[in-house]
Amino acid sequence: MVGRKSLDALIRLYALQNVLLALLAFGLAQGEWPLVLAGLVLLLLKGVLIPRYLFWLLERLGVSHEVESYLSIPLSLLLGGVLVGIGLRVGSSFVLEGAQLPEAVPVALSLILLGMLSMASRKKAVTQVMGFLGLENGVFLLALAETHGLPLFIELGVALDAFAAVVLAGVLIFRIRTTFGHIDTARMRDLKG
Amino acid sequence: MNPLIETALIFLGMQSLLALLRPPATGFLPLSLGGSGLLLLLAGLGAWLAGARGTPLDAAAGFYMALLGALYLGVGPYLREYLSHHEPSRARLEAFLLPLFAAAMVGVLLAPPGYAFLFLWEGMALLGYLLMALEGPDGLAGSRAFFLASRLSGAGLFLALILLAHKGLRVGGLEHLVWAGLVLGFGTKAALFPLHAWLPKAHPVAMSPLSALLSGGMVKLGLYGLYRAQDWAGPPPEWVGWLLVALGLAGAVYALARGLAEEDYKGVLAYSSVENLNLLLAALGAYFLLKSPFFLLAFFFQQAAHALFKGLLFLGSGALPVRELSRLGGLHRLLPRTAAWSFLGALAAAGLPPLAGFLFEWYLYQGFLAAPRGAGASSLLVLGVGVVALVGALAAVSYVRLFGLAFLGQPRSTQAMTAREMGGFGQLGLGVLAGLLLGLSLFPTALLSPLKPPLYPVLPLFLALMGLGGGLVYWVRRKPQRVYDPWDCGFHSPDLQGSALTPQMQPHALGYSEQLLRLFPFLELKAHLSREEMLAPPKVRLEVSDWLEVMETRLTRGYTALAHQVQRLQSGSLHLYLLLQFLTLLLVLGVVWR
Numbered sequence: 001m002v003g004r005k006s007l008d009a010l011i012r013l014y015a016l017q018n019v020l021l022a023l024l025a026f027g028l029a030q031g032e033w034p035l036v037l038a039g040l041v042l043l044l045l046k047g048v049l050i051p052r053y054l055f056w057l058l059e060r061l062g063v064s065h066e067v068e069s070y071l072s073i074p075l076s077l078l079l080g081g082v083l084v085g086i087g088l089r090v091g092s093s094f095v096l097e098g099a100q101l102p103e104a105v106p107v108a109l110s111l112i113l114l115g116m117l118s119m120a121s122r123k124k125a126v127t128q129v130m131g132f133l134g135l136e137n138g139v140f141l142l143a144l145a146e147t148h149g150l151p152l153f154i155e156l157g158v159a160l161d162a163f164a165a166v167v168l169a170g171v172l173i174f175r176i177r178t179t180f181g182h183i184d185t186a187r188m189r190d191l192k193g
Numbered sequence: 194m195n196p197l198i199e200t201a202l203i204f205l206g207m208q209s210l211l212a213l214l215r216p217p218a219t220g221f222l223p224l225s226l227g228g229s230g231l232l233l234l235l236a237g238l239g240a241w242l243a244g245a246r247g248t249p250l251d252a253a254a255g256f257y258m259a260l261l262g263a264l265y266l267g268v269g270p271y272l273r274e275y276l277s278h279h280e281p282s283r284a285r286l287e288a289f290l291l292p293l294f295a296a297a298m299v300g301v302l303l304a305p306p307g308y309a310f311l312f313l314w315e316g317m318a319l320l321g322y323l324l325m326a327l328e329g330p331d332g333l334a335g336s337r338a339f340f341l342a343s344r345l346s347g348a349g350l351f352l353a354l355i356l357l358a359h360k361g362l363r364v365g366g367l368e369h370l371v372w373a374g375l376v377l378g379f380g381t382k383a384a385l386f387p388l389h390a391w392l393p394k395a396h397p398v399a400m401s402p403l404s405a406l407l408s409g410g411m412v413k414l415g416l417y418g419l420y421r422a423q424d425w426a427g428p429p430p431e432w433v434g435w436l437l438v439a440l441g442l443a444g445a446v447y448a449l450a451r452g453l454a455e456e457d458y459k460g461v462l463a464y465s466s467v468e469n470l471n472l473l474l475a476a477l478g479a480y481f482l483l484k485s486p487f488f489l490l491a492f493f494f495q496q497a498a499h500a501l502f503k504g505l506l507f508l509g510s511g512a513l514p515v516r517e518l519s520r521l522g523g524l525h526r527l528l529p530r531t532a533a534w535s536f537l538g539a540l541a542a543a544g545l546p547p548l549a550g551f552l553f554e555w556y557l558y559q560g561f562l563a564a565p566r567g568a569g570a571s572s573l574l575v576l577g578v579g580v581v582a583l584v585g586a587l588a589a590v591s592y593v594r595l596f597g598l599a600f601l602g603q604p605r606s607t608q609a610m611t612a613r614e615m616g617g618f619g620q621l622g623l624g625v626l627a628g629l630l631l632g633l634s635l636f637p638t639a640l641l642s643p644l645k646p647p648l649y650p651v652l653p654l655f656l657a658l659m660g661l662g663g664g665l666v667y668w669v670r671r672k673p674q675r676v677y678d679p680w681d682c683g684f685h686s687p688d689l690q691g692s693a694l695t696p697q698m699q700p701h702a703l704g705y706s707e708q709l710l711r712l713f714p715f716l717e718l719k720a721h722l723s724r725e726e727m728l729a730p731p732k733v734r735l736e737v738s739d740w741l742e743v744m745e746t747r748l749t750r751g752y753t754a755l756a757h758q759v760q761r762l763q764s765g766s767l768h769l770y771l772l773l774q775f776l777t778l779l780l781v782l783g784v785v786w787r
Contacts, residue, residue: 086779116771116774116775128771
């Protein structure tokens, strides 16, 4: 996700990531229906609905489908590699006792770090939303790996939360475009005291 | 929980509700606030006298609850009278907020250490701030100082209580950090010496009943916290005791000297509060060091006495037309009852023998004199006797000056001639406090019996002094006398109207204390002479410069400059903000790097 130049590819990658996450949830469910249900909701919401919404958003906004970043592709790939390294290095100390899938904890940490990297380095508002979604997936993976499934209501709440956040972000991006005529957050510099 | 306390809290809640539903609802205040005060007084005294040990109301909490109850009992009726002079919209807000403030103070006493305590503590500070902010632009500096002080106090308490909550962390050295947080948090609220600066700014701007609650009640909760902290955090390290004694004694002298240079009636009272609080902190510190019962007696007794006499004086100040001492004068003719109540309060505050203030000083003397002799550092505590003596003398001067300038002599301004005496409810509130103060002075054992106090014979002393005073008056009266004004050079005689003396010839508020102030090098009295025209009479402007305040201003300036530097970080770039968060996360992850 760090190295692609096209937003379409980014969204497709995100959808793929969610499908894989859902599969992981099914795998860990061991036939318990709350986890299966959570996985289904995840698949439906994040694997299908959010990517479709994002495609629709891009279409409506009429902006170029190109990722604009402060960092060049090789540099962001390099930084991404470093961050994954950091995640793997420190991840082992975050494993709780009785974790279901200790191997996934460093991966989840790396996901969070990568999500933050893309939020901090990308210029367009849409790409920042993508970064946030990546981060959110990392948090979900962490919860999945560390515990034997969070309570169903919390899982559903988190999934809905992410969805609501994306919808809100979409609305906000529309407002940003109508007010400023662009969605380049690098050009907005008035948020200060 | 005790049904009495529950009922009292319900009373306070009902009052707030009524102020919202049927504004301004000030008519119910004597019943709701005063009634809850009576219930709290009974519940608290019961727990204190029985030496209760259970939670949440043990003996110490019971003592403070009784103290708050006594104050509410006096303030309740007074407030009805006081708020009837306010606009209805404002009176409504005050009748809504003040019972909540009162309830929050009670809640602090009942809360266990932890988030409930912090919540109520901050709630109390916030409600106090809101009530003060209702004073409008005049009270801005004072309410801001109050707010900042409560932030500082909250910061210390958060540090201490969060550390306490993680008991596993309590390893070597950490208890020092906990106690540092506690001293900062509770010390700020109790006006520990260098942190006291907020109190003389805040209390004068608050309305009189609120000043009485703040000075009599809220600041005591800081002392309560420090006393109670022994149960939470174990016995304090030795440095806490020394710090409290040293800062407390220094602060008491400083506050009195500074109070002598104060022109505001309520400002003088506020500085006197700082002095009393610092002495109380010193007594508590000495108790931490020596575990001597005298200090504990002094600590508890003076808190009750101070709450009563300071409540009395602050409530009395509500009847004054203006606050500047140099515009008051001669008020004992217009406000005979207020003058009498204030006189009683001033006598107690100055520590004159039969009254409560004296017993406090007596216990302090006993405690310091009984400090162990020998080579140890604690033998130095004997030096405290000198400080207590100095403080006693200065307090007497301070109250002579305060009462004399405000109530005796001739009116110094036209406003001082327009003063109007308070009505029945106001007098009732003052009378309740005065009665409690007299009762406490004459029968101190009634309150102190759980501590089994050694005591001089209070009642015989009182009777002897009364007899002596009465005899003196009788002896003087028997002689033939002629009435004339002092310094009048004999101008005043029955056949001549008026006097050659004008009110301007009376001592000025600062002039009176100028001689004494020369003794204290940290205060400087500067007189500026200016003349508008050649022949116009010169105008004198007196200015007090105080080293501590100068330092404070410099500190503020430096801090503001620093804050501006930090603000550069806030460039407005969203990416920079995101990057900062990112770097913070990386830093936190770096902590576990192994």
